[in-house]
Structure formats: C-alpha cells, structure tokens
Amino acid sequence: MKIIDLSRTITPGMQGFPGDAAPAIERREDGGFRTASLSLCSHAGTHVDAPAHLCSESVTLDMMPPETFWGLALLADVRGAAGRGIEITDLAPHAEKLAEADFLLLRTGWEDKFGTEEYLAGFPTLSREAAQYALSLGIRGFGFDTISADSVASEECPIHKTLLGAGALIIENLRGLGALPAGETFLLAALPMPLAEADGAPARIMAVLEN
Ligand SMILES: [Zn+2]
Known part of the structure; x- marks a missing residue:
C-alpha cells in the first residue's frame, strides 16, 4: 500500500486566490514549549469548498457526514485540454469507472x-x-490542481454554481497528481479542518494506492 499526499504545505504568504488574505503564522516559545497562532483564509492552500461557499446555499462542511470525505476517486489526465476546456469527450472514456467513483480528480498540469x-x-x-455529465454519473467531489474550478476572471463562476449547487464538494490547489494512475480508481481521503460553519477549509488530501 502506498499513501500519496496531495496537499500543499501551508506557509506564511503562500499563494492564494487574488484578494484572499495570505496565511500568517506567529510563533512563540514560552516555558520551554513552542506554539503558533494561525491566521488562515478558509480557502487557503489545498482546501475543500462546501456548498455554503455560495451565498445561495446553506450546507457547511461541519454539517456533512464523515462519509462525504472518503471514497473512490478517478484521476483524469486532461493536460491536453489547455486552451479549449474540459469537455464530456475528455471524461466519457472513463464513464464506467466514473460510475463507481465518488471523486473525480482533474490533472491539468497547472x-x-x-x-x-x-x-x-x-x-x-x-x-x-x-460538470453535469460527471454529476449524472454520481461524482460528488471534484478535485482540481488549479487555484479555482472556474477561471479567476470569471464573475459568473458557472462551475462553482453547478457543482456546489448540486451539493458536491470542490477541492482546489491539489498537488502531486502526477504520482497517481490516470484512468484508475483508488481510495481518497479528503479531510477538511473541523471548523464550525465552514464555507470551506484547508484540508489534508491523501490517495491510497494498492501498490
Ligand atoms: Zn475554494
């Protein structure tokens, strides 16, 4: 068994969505012990978006059962989609495995x-x-190796609305997708920080490969 960590380490000032506050970490040493105070945007680093990231939705991460954050995942290699977008034709070859999977991870190479x-x-x-095609096959978590599921310049954010509006999760800023087998299913744990009323939260995302 091999565990692949797909999460970015949170560092002070790390890149985030334009306009979001960058992480800040204030370290202290007192009485022989180290502690740190963290200041984090709920969408810092590798993170999960809850439906409630949309003001029109109300389901936060802490309302979702733990089963939500575990499941079978399929990785689609869509590095060839740069410049045109990811279409049904990129996903259809994986239809059979997508129907078994809970999560779809998209490797854009970004x-x-x-x-x-x-x-x-x-x-x-x-x-x-x-997006609707993958939802129709039962996908309920969508992972991206990009800053956002929509282009940064998008004001409409159609993919956030489509996925979160359907009650699915979005995972952004994944890393290490090159270590995963494309077109195969594997176990995925996508575990957000247990925050109250979480519209999103930094998360530890791990893939479990059989060998
Ligand atoms: Zn987000």
Whole structure:
C-alpha cells in the first residue's frame, strides 16, 4: 500500500486566490514549549469548498457526514485540454469507472506553476456540460490542481454554481497528481479542518494506492 499526499504545505504568504488574505503564522516559545497562532483564509492552500461557499446555499462542511470525505476517486489526465476546456469527450472514456467513483480528480498540469503569476490564468476548466455529465454519473467531489474550478476572471463562476449547487464538494490547489494512475480508481481521503460553519477549509488530501 502506498499513501500519496496531495496537499500543499501551508506557509506564511503562500499563494492564494487574488484578494484572499495570505496565511500568517506567529510563533512563540514560552516555558520551554513552542506554539503558533494561525491566521488562515478558509480557502487557503489545498482546501475543500462546501456548498455554503455560495451565498445561495446553506450546507457547511461541519454539517456533512464523515462519509462525504472518503471514497473512490478517478484521476483524469486532461493536460491536453489547455486552451479549449474540459469537455464530456475528455471524461466519457472513463464513464464506467466514473460510475463507481465518488471523486473525480482533474490533472491539468497547472500545479507546476504554483507560486507564479502563470498559476492564476489560462488553466482549462470544466464545461458546464462536462460538470453535469460527471454529476449524472454520481461524482460528488471534484478535485482540481488549479487555484479555482472556474477561471479567476470569471464573475459568473458557472462551475462553482453547478457543482456546489448540486451539493458536491470542490477541492482546489491539489498537488502531486502526477504520482497517481490516470484512468484508475483508488481510495481518497479528503479531510477538511473541523471548523464550525465552514464555507470551506484547508484540508489534508491523501490517495491510497494498492501498490
Ligand atoms: Zn475554494
């Protein structure tokens, strides 16, 4: 068994969605012990979006049962979709395995640009039709190696609305997707911090591979 960590380490000032406060960590040593005070946006680093990230929805992460955060995942390699977007035709070859899976992880290749300006633009996003297609196959968690499920410039955010509006989770800022087998299913744990009234939360995301 092999465990692959798909989460980014949270560091002070790390890149986030434009306008979000960057993480701050204030360290102290007192009486021989170290502690730290953390200041985090609920969407810092690798994180999970709850339906309640949309003001029109009310389900927060802490309202969801623990089963929500575990399941079978399928990785689709969509690095070829840059410049055109991720369409049903990119997902249809995986239809049989998607029907068994709970999570769909999309490898756009954008994780390599993390920390640079290029990370924030030009990445392929799901078409609304492709999002609905995956939802119709029973996918209830969508993971991206990008800053957002929609383009940063999008004001409408159609993919957030489609997925979160259907009660699904979104995972953003995944890393390490190259270590996963494309087109195969594996166990995924997507465990957000246990925050009250969480519209989103930084999360530890791990894949469990059989060998
Ligand atoms: Zn988010």
